[in-house]
Amino acid sequence: xxxxxxxxxxxxxxxxxxxxxxxxxxxxxxxxxxxxxxxxxxxxxxxxxxxxxxxxxxxxxxxxxxxxxxxxxxxxxxxxxxxxxxxxxxxxxxxxxxxxxxxxxxxxxxxxxxxxxxxxxxxxxxxxxxxxxxxxxxxxxxxxxxxxxxxxxxxxxxxxxxxxxxxxxxxxxxxxxxxxxxxxxxxxxxxxxxxxxxxxxxxxxxxxxxxxxxxxxxxxxxxxxxxxxxxxxxxxxxxxxxxxxxxxxxxxxxxxxxxxxxxxxxxxxxx
Numbered sequence: 640x641x642x643x644x645x646x647x648x649x650x651x652x653x654x655x656x657x658x659x660x661x662x663x664x665x666x667x668x669x670x671x672x673x674x675x676x677x678x679x680x681x682x683x684x685x686x687x688x689x690x691x692x693x694x695x696x697x698x699x700x701x702x703x704x705x706x707x708x709x710x711x712x713x714x715x716x717x718x719x720x721x722x723x724x725x726x727x728x729x730x731x732x733x734x735x736x737x738x739x740x741x742x743x744x745x746x747x748x749x750x751x752x753x754x755x756x757x758x759x760x761x762x763x764x765x766x767x768x769x770x771x772x773x774x775x776x777x778x779x780x781x782x783x784x785x786x787x788x789x790x791x792x793x794x795x796x797x798x799x800x801x802x803x804x805x806x807x808x809x810x811x812x813x814x815x816x817x818x819x820x821x822x823x824x825x826x827x828x829x830x831x832x833x834x835x836x837x838x839x840x841x842x843x844x845x846x847x848x849x850x851x852x853x854x855x856x857x858x859x860x861x862x863x864x865x866x867x868x869x870x871x872x873x874x875x876x877x878x879x880x881x882x883x884x885x886x887x888x889x890x891x892x893x894x895x896x897x898x899x900x901x902x903x904x905x906x907x908x909x910x
Contacts, residue, residue, distance in 0.1 A: 769805020
């Protein structure tokens with residue numbers, strides 16, 4: 640299991656958890672195709688692809704177990720991904736075509752086991768919401784700025800826009816930044832393509848020597864209302880393109896010089 644995908648899945652929940660005050664807010668069948676950005680150029684070849692089935696709640700630990708019955712891959716167990724997301728992830732695919740060959744179009748039936756929603760069930764008719772036509776990536780000087788980031792400076796990240804073919808009802812852009820060193824989320828937000836194309840970060844947001852990962856995700860979603868205990872939830876079928884990259888802030892040259900002088904003074908005192 641690629642653990643960072645679990646983090647990213649939990650981060651995506653931020654945008655959906657506030658849609659309604661119901662306990663179950665969102666249940667989804669989705670395919671991700673994931674890329675890695677290693678330069679200022681857009682990535683071309685996917686790193687891997689995955690299928691996920693997830694139930695989101697807006698109250699912690701309301702759904703902690705369940706199953707999803709797929710059209711052709713049998714029944715899968717749903718287990719906690721975070722306190723408000725329970726799901727199943729299969730990320731052993733080279734690209735979207737390989738994932739779609741196993742988890743294709745059709746009905747995906749979600750059933751909750753245990754808790755106040757024990758036995759609740761609803762079906763997502765997963766069809767073809769369409770993948771974004773361009774791979775998400777940081778543009779302009781954003782990549783270079785990250786690789787040479789002095790955390791005492793402010794930062795602006797920009798990225799490309801996208802559209803998607805297919806029968807989608809919503810398009811969303813998501814940006815997440817995660818502090819790998821400390822295991823904490825630094826930023827998570829989303830917006831509509833065409834309007835959410837950049838983000839500003841104040842000086843002091845990042846720390847010297849900590850390693851970070853950004854994920855930029857383009858989602859094409861087809862949604863409709865659920866039924867029964869899922870009546871306030873969105874039935875959702877989604878296609879996601881996601882790009883990731885890492886960076887480690889460094890001090891400005893003057894700070895390096897001061898660190899060097901301090902080390903030299905320490906050595907002299909020891910002699």
